[in-house]
Amino acid sequence: MSTQHPASGARPVFSHDGIAFGCDYNPEQWDRSVWREDVDLMREAGVDLVALNIFGWSHIEPRPGEYDFDGLDEILDLLHAAGIRVNLGTGTASAPPWLTARHPEILPQVEDGTTRFPGGRQAWCPSSAVFRRYALELVEKVAERYGQHPAVELWHVSNELGCHNALCYDDESAEAFRVWLRARYTTIERLNTAWGTSFWSQQYSDFAEILPPRLTLASRNPSQVIDFHRFSSDELLGYYRAELEVLRRHSSVPVTTNFMVTAHIRNLDYWQWAPEMDVIANDHYLDNRLADPTAELSFAADLTRGLAQGGPWVLMEQSTGAVNWQPHNLAKAPGEMTRNSLTHVAKGADAVCFFQWRASLQGSEKFHSALLPHAGTDSDLWREVVDLGHTLDRLDEITGTRVQADVAMLFSWENWWAADGESRPSHGVDYLSQVHAAHASLRRLGHTVDLVRPGADLSAYKLVIVPSLYLVRDAEAEVVSNYVAAGGHVVITFFSGIVDEEDRVRAGGYPGAFRELLGINVEEFAPVLPGQRLTLASGMTATAWSERVRARGAEVLDTFADGPSAGRPAITRNVVASNSSTRGVARYLATSLDPDALDAVLRDAAAEASAHPQGDEREPGLEVIRRATAGHAIAGDTAAASDTPRSYLFLINHSAHDVETPARGLDLVTGDTVDNIARVPAGAVRVIREDPAR
Numbered sequence: 001m002s003t004q005h006p007a008s009g010a011r012p013v014f015s016h017d018g019i020a021f022g023c024d025y026n027p028e029q030w031d032r033s034v035w036r037e038d039v040d041l042m043r044e045a046g047v048d049l050v051a052l053n054i055f056g057w058s059h060i061e062p063r064p065g066e067y068d069f070d071g072l073d074e075i076l077d078l079l080h081a082a083g084i085r086v087n088l089g090t091g092t093a094s095a096p097p098w099l100t101a102r103h104p105e106i107l108p109q110v111e112d113g114t115t116r117f118p119g120g121r122q123a124w125c126p127s128s129a130v131f132r133r134y135a136l137e138l139v140e141k142v143a144e145r146y147g148q149h150p151a152v153e154l155w156h157v158s159n160e161l162g163c164h165n166a167l168c169y170d171d172e173s174a175e176a177f178r179v180w181l182r183a184r185y186t187t188i189e190r191l192n193t194a195w196g197t198s199f200w201s202q203q204y205s206d207f208a209e210i211l212p213p214r215l216t217l218a219s220r221n222p223s224q225v226i227d228f229h230r231f232s233s234d235e236l237l238g239y240y241r242a243e244l245e246v247l248r249r250h251s252s253v254p255v256t257t258n259f260m261v262t263a264h265i266r267n268l269d270y271w272q273w274a275p276e277m278d279v280i281a282n283d284h285y286l287d288n289r290l291a292d293p294t295a296e297l298s299f300a301a302d303l304t305r306g307l308a309q310g311g312p313w314v315l316m317e318q319s320t321g322a323v324n325w326q327p328h329n330l331a332k333a334p335g336e337m338t339r340n341s342l343t344h345v346a347k348g349a350d351a352v353c354f355f356q357w358r359a360s361l362q363g364s365e366k367f368h369s370a371l372l373p374h375a376g377t378d379s380d381l382w383r384e385v386v387d388l389g390h391t392l393d394r395l396d397e398i399t400g401t402r403v404q405a406d407v408a409m410l411f412s413w414e415n416w417w418a419a420d421g422e423s424r425p426s427h428g429v430d431y432l433s434q435v436h437a438a439h440a441s442l443r444r445l446g447h448t449v450d451l452v453r454p455g456a457d458l459s460a461y462k463l464v465i466v467p468s469l470y471l472v473r474d475a476e477a478e479v480v481s482n483y484v485a486a487g488g489h490v491v492i493t494f495f496s497g498i499v500d501e502e503d504r505v506r507a508g509g510y511p512g513a514f515r516e517l518l519g520i521n522v523e524e525f526a527p528v529l530p531g532q533r534l535t536l537a538s539g540m541t542a543t544a545w546s547e548r549v550r551a552r553g554a555e556v557l558d559t560f561a562d563g564p565s566a567g568r569p570a571i572t573r574n575v576v577a578s579n580s581s582t583r584g585v586a587r588y589l590a591t592s593l594d595p596d597a598l599d600a601v602l603r604d605a606a607a608e609a610s611a612h613p614q615g616d617e618r619e620p621g622l623e624v625i626r627r628a629t630a631g632h633a634i635a636g637d638t639a640a641a642s643d644t645p646r647s648y649l650f651l652i653n654h655s656a657h658d659v660e661t662p663a664r665g666l667d668l669v670t671g672d673t674v675d676n677i678a679r680v681p682a683g684a685v686r687v688i689r690e691d692p693a694r
Helices: 030-046 068-083 097-102 129-144 173-184 188-195 220-248 268-276 292-307 334-344 381-395 413-419 432-443 474-485 512-518 595-609
Strands: 020-026 049-052 085-089 152-156 281-283 314-315 349-354 407-410 449-452 463-466 489-493 519-525 534-537 540-545 549-553 555-560 569-579 582-589 620-626 647-653 659-667 673-680 685-690
Touching: 020 381, 030 068, 030 381, 049 068, 049 152, 049 349, 068 085, 068 595, 129 220, 173 188, 173 220, 188 220, 220 268, 220 413, 268 292, 281 292, 292 314, 292 334, 292 432, 292 449, 334 349, 334 381, 334 620, 334 647, 407 432, 413 432, 432 449, 432 489, 432 595, 463 474, 463 595, 474 489, 474 512, 474 569, 489 512, 489 595, 512 519, 512 569, 512 582, 519 569, 519 582, 549 569, 582 595, 620 659, 647 659, 647 673, 673 685
Parallel strands: 020 049, 020 349, 049 085, 085 152, 281 314, 314 349, 407 449, 407 463, 463 489, 489 582
Antiparallel strands: 519 549, 534 540, 555 569, 569 582, 620 647, 647 685, 659 673, 659 685
């Protein structure tokens, strides 16, 4: 196990011997007599990476300026002696009571102007200079003491930054927002133009007049709201950089923080954050409020890999079973924890970690599952934990390989903020649902999908999906057009290309930025009420949305048979020929197709693009993903640097019945040789080191 130290000016590289198996550990919740038992049990389970001091502030600084590191010293040394590496937290995630008692001005305000008080966590405003001063003093002490400790493999800044406090509306945030706006727009005249303040007599004469978008009697200025999201994401990123700067002074160990790429967190633009991380780390919990939590897990893992630019990443937190914060906290079925974990590995994770090691006996998370449950080691859950540790050990050789995908999908947090604004054409349509629908369809069809940011290079992909990209910059739209002109295939769905980065409508007809590429002109949106069904001439069905489309060169593949856009095109196809040998194709969907219909459209698009699925749609419960050595070595990546190409086929059976699928090689999970057909039991995972002769 090693951490590579950078050459002068180079970024530290996180590396670990094989797939890391880890957890959060909160020894401050337990008597010291338990610590040695915990370390012994960690070794039994195969845990080799432990996150410490995530919420340690009030323990290591019980009173202002008074530090007590004895407990943290002891547990670090115990873990090091056991060969367990440490992901060391800076301890700043939540302020201690003495700080909020002394300085109540650090407390956050929500959009109605009321204050949120201590007693939970993250009770601090990201713009608070007082909080930052005290927090950075703590980071300095922690980094000085442990910057060279041999157990420390990774630094963990704060924890889930912005989970609860990303948007703060107090006066200090207001002033910070004005500073950010001055830097962005320079003059008040430029801001007025960008925000369209001629509407509703909102024109400003000075930056000092601007407030955060607190609650109003009528809908708020959408451009102001989007900019406040941008500012808030940047403000917390600035806080991360401040902690990073302190750590860099004392340590060459890699630094990260845990993202929250998940369905219910949207306030940080992780495309802006990702370049600042030495390794991308994500927390993910199954969300049983969703119709298909497993499909969302697959999406989140693909998006996390996108943030890592296809490279390895760390699953920093997940649960062994139930969480404590959903309305209905469901336990996982036997084998589900392992299946979830290996799905993340299949999609690029080289570390699988959990919250937390030992289930708490008190506090808000006492009913949150853990590696070591309240029931102790004589439990099915503990036995599955130990089995998972052994399985991950058998997969160590996969470390550093990359997921293979020839389909990409554009995704944007900035667009999420804009598309879901207060004054949109229909609240029956939201951005993430459209993204999830397209991703789920491709997953059912057997495709692995890379999630990329607008403007990213698309040349490596055979098919690109652009779901409801309402806000798009000219340069980002041009990348899509150039991709098609070079022979690429794209599917663009409704409510795309509508506004620029300032939320200004592109006049001349929708879909604005993509109108010429698609060979259509949309005169008017015509959404329908919830529950209303739409039928297409082909017999396919849809909901929520229709448009009054005119073909301007595009081929009409299907039309609306009923509803407010009856007789108008619903699905179009436009061939873009830059020369006699290069023909790209741009398809458009003017409605929200039902799953079967969406599958049919994307199946045709993929076939025409020669994007071949890894899996078989006749077995929709079987997820098939391939990881392989890359064409070039990755720093710290022994697998990718190998002279012998290797590939690994992950067969993840989410169904309740056994399945069989073509494969040839060695199953790393069972040790069995697979000759032509792999049998995957219900709920199980098989990982085949493929025979090169396959």
